[in-house]
Amino acid sequence: MSGRARRFLIFTLRGDRYAMNVSDLAEVMEPPPTFPIPKAPKTFLGVMNFHGAPLPVLDLASFFHGDPPESTGRILILDHKIGSLALRIDTVERIISDIRGLQIQQQDEGSYARQSIMFNAEKIPLLAIDLLMAELEDEIRTGGGKSESFTEVKAEKG
Amino acid sequence: MDMSQYKDLFVSEVREHLQGMNEAIVALEGAPAEREQIDYLFRMAHSIKGMAASMGYGEMAELSHKMEDLMDRVRKGAIRFVSAVADLLLEGSDLLSTMLKDIDAGGSGQHDILDLVQRLAGYTPTQSIETPLPGKEATTDSVDPSTTDQSLENTAPKNLELEIVRCKPDSPQNVRVRTEVLDNLVNITGELITHKNRMISLSRDVKAAALTDSISDLSRLVRELHDEVLKVRLMPFAAAVDRLPRMVRDLAKKSGKEVTFEVSGKEIELDRGIVEELSDPLLHLLRNAVDHGLETPDERKAAGKEPAGTISIDVHREKDRVLITVCDDGMGMDPQRLVSAALEKGLLSPEAAAQLTPQQALMLVCLPGFSTAPEITDVSGRGVGMDAVRASVQAIGGNLAIESALGKGSCFTLSLPLTISIIQILLVACAKLIVGLPVTKVLRTVDMRKEMIRSRGKGKVFQLGNEEIPLVSLHRLLDLPFSPIKGESVPAVIVKMNERTVALVVDRFVGQQDVFVKPFGSPLNRMKGFLGGAILGDGQVIFIIDPANLL
Known part of the structure; x- marks a missing residue:
């Protein structure tokens, strides 16, 4: 780190706390109107108009737990260097800074976190956005071609 | 002799002359002694008279003749170019423009011109009207005609006189292209x-x-x-702003405010598609600046400001973007009051309001519904049509930012792409989804009658001429719920997919539209079969299909 303290946004999903690097975020906002994304995995709420650009909104609760996507809570817009993606979460709790000497531990496998933050005697997983992005890219690339019509037209072609 | 074949040319030339006239009139108001402009205005009226007479539009010829006469009196020094003269000439130019529109639409261009013709001919200066005009009396930047052909790129235009010279009709090296x-x-x-x-x-x-x-x-x-x-x-950006000085002048007169209007960077070039889309947003911004941004001369004096407010448009390049800034030195906006207004209107939750930065609070004026209530407009001093401004700027791939300082004024910055990928798309509805197909990829559209559809093996085909074309359901390709066919015919788009002609079955055709395509970033760019997204005029985000890659 370049001398400046890292800051983390603490948010909740179905009552569980998660942390995210503030530097991975561009904006926090209220849920905007969304429009359907054809062929997209069901975990997407839709696509929103973000300053004139189409931006897909992933429901993180739905992605982690498989519930149907919801349009309440808050929307986290990721920094454009990471990708064109917005995440729906339940609530934003606070922003903490590791200036107070936060304990950051290596996290066990799973749930898109490599590390966790010890805060108020609670172990909060720190979201590894790159893992999440890689998984999403994979899902979207393979998700499209599975439809019935694919085989149908292939058959017609022969 | 039948002149109808020359009509289009006549309309386009007169339109240009009228535009030049408007600019010259407004410019002359600021610098009434500018000889070049007076001559120019005289010549414009004279040419319109000649063209209209040869085309047989008698009234148009007569009206421009009377305007020419009035200008002649100015030219000979018999009368001064005062505000009342400008008003008469602008009225004349407006009437000519109305007649021209009628001619363009196939009409005869006839109009009741008697009243105005009499007022033009009977104009006599009265001492009380002959008050000196405010503003640019001294023509510090007056232009030597011999130097105006040179490139003006390094001289940021400071006043209108300079601009007009640049905007004179095409030189012989230029050709018109449709x-x-x-x-x-x-x-x-x-x-x-x-x-x-x-x-x-x-x-x-x-x-x-x-x-x-x-x-x-x-x-x-x-x-x-x-x-x-x-x-x-x-x-050049000039094409989007040439009529604005006239508009600002009229608005200022109506609202009883004094305005100095400045444009710099007119020579900066932008894609035609962008320039065309800019007129309306700029008009909205200027109207807001005059109506709500600037104070009245008395209020300004009380605040220790010059009685005349300044509105400026500045255009400049920044890397691959063009920034257009519309600034006023008026009363500015108070972010806190905007937040309270939005809370009152129920457009914002108290929780969200607490998180807003002052910068974000200013953007509240762009919320649809923020501006409609008059009491809020009074409080904010802004907001008329700001949601429309933002929508049109976004539709051409741009962005809007607002800065404001209380008591000092506001600046609205449009950041726009230099070039633009505008394509024409065919919009089709499929279940609840509307998607676009580039018109260049559509071989044709058909309404297939049910009896023309037959089963072949696993699928269905449609007889088009001698060809049997397989049907492919766009619903299925897009994983949408299938809706049963209603009515006697089925709409379909004939496209090439995997080198094979197919009929893409849709629910209905919605229309055609030029859109600005925004390619997707990660992760949506991994999705096959889409060129990108586009934002329609109503803010709806649609997906543009690339049929060749949809499978």
Whole structure:
């Protein structure tokens, strides 16, 4: 780190706390109107108009737990260097800074976190956005071609 | 002699003359002694008279004749170019423009001109009207006609006199080209690039040195051609602002405010598609600036400001974007009061309000519904049509930012792309979804009668001429719930998919539209079969299908 303290946004999903690097975020906002994304995995709420650009909104609760996507809570817009993606979460709790000497531990496998933050005697997983992005890219690339019509037209072609 | 074949040319030339006239009148109001402008205005009226007479539009000829007479009196020093003269001439120009519109629409251009003709002919200066005009009395930047042909790029235009000289009719080196010819050129060049790319990949398999060399030359030429073609589409920003000085003048008069209007960077070039879309947003911004941004002369004096407010438009390049800033030195906006207004209207939750930065609070004026209530407009001093402004700017791939300082004024910055990929799409509805198909990929659209559809093996085919075309359901391709066919015919779009002609079955055709395509970033760019997204006029986000890759 370049001398400046890292800051983390603490948010909740179905009552569980998660942390995210503030530097991975561009904006926090209220849920905007969304429009359907054809062929997209069901975990997407839709696509929103973000300053004139189409931006897909992933429901993180739905992605982690498989519930149907919801349009309440808050929307986290990721920094454009990471990708064109917005995440729906339940609530934003606070922003903490590791200036107070936060304990950051290596996290066990799973749930898109490599590390966790010890805060108020609670172990909060720190979201590894790159893992999440890689998984999403994979899902979207393979998700499209599975439809019935694919085989149908292939058959017609022969 | 039948003159109808010359009508289009007549309409376009007179329209240009009228535009030049408007600019010159407004410019002369600021600098009434400018000889060049007086002569120019006289010549414009004279030419319109001649053209209208030869085309047989008697009333138009008579009206411009009377305007010419009035200008002649100014030219000879018999009367001064005061506000009342400007008003008469602008009224004349407006009436001519109304008549021209009628002619353009196939009418006779007849109109009741008697009243105005009498007032033009009977104009006599009265001492009380002959008050000196405010503003630019001294023509510090007056232009020597012998130097005006040189490039003015390094001299930021400071006043209107300078601008008018630049905007005089085309020099003989220029030719008029129909815009559709330009669009065709762009499309053909786009296709050339696609084919060049295909040849490059083919030549890799062939591995013939001579072929590779030749293709690399071809690549370079196609790239140069593409650059040149895009340059042809560029037009100076001036085209979007030429009528604005007139508009600001009228608005200021109506609202009893004094306004100095400045434009700099008119020579900056932008894609034609962008320039065309800019008129309305700029108009909204200026109207807001005059109506709500600037104070009355008395209020300004009380605040220790000059009685005349300044509104400026500045255009400049910044990397691959063009920034257009519309600033006023008026009362500015108070972020806190905007937040309270939004809370009152129920447009914002108290929780969200607490998180807003002052910068974000200013953007509240762009919320639909924020501006409609008059009491809120009074509080905020802004907001009329700001949601529309933001929507149109976003539709051309741009962005809007607002800065404001209380008591000092506000600045609205439009950040726009330099070039733009506008394509024409066919909008089709499929279940609840509306998607676009590039018109260039559509072979044709058909309404298939039910009896023309037959079963073949697993699927269905449609008889089109001698050909049997397989049906493919767009619902299925897009994983949408299938809706049963209602009515006697089924709408379909004939496209090529995997080198094969198919009929894409849709629910209905919605229409055609030019859209600005925004390619997707990660992760949506992993999705096959889409060129990108586009934002329609109503803010709806749609997906644009690339049929060739949808499978």
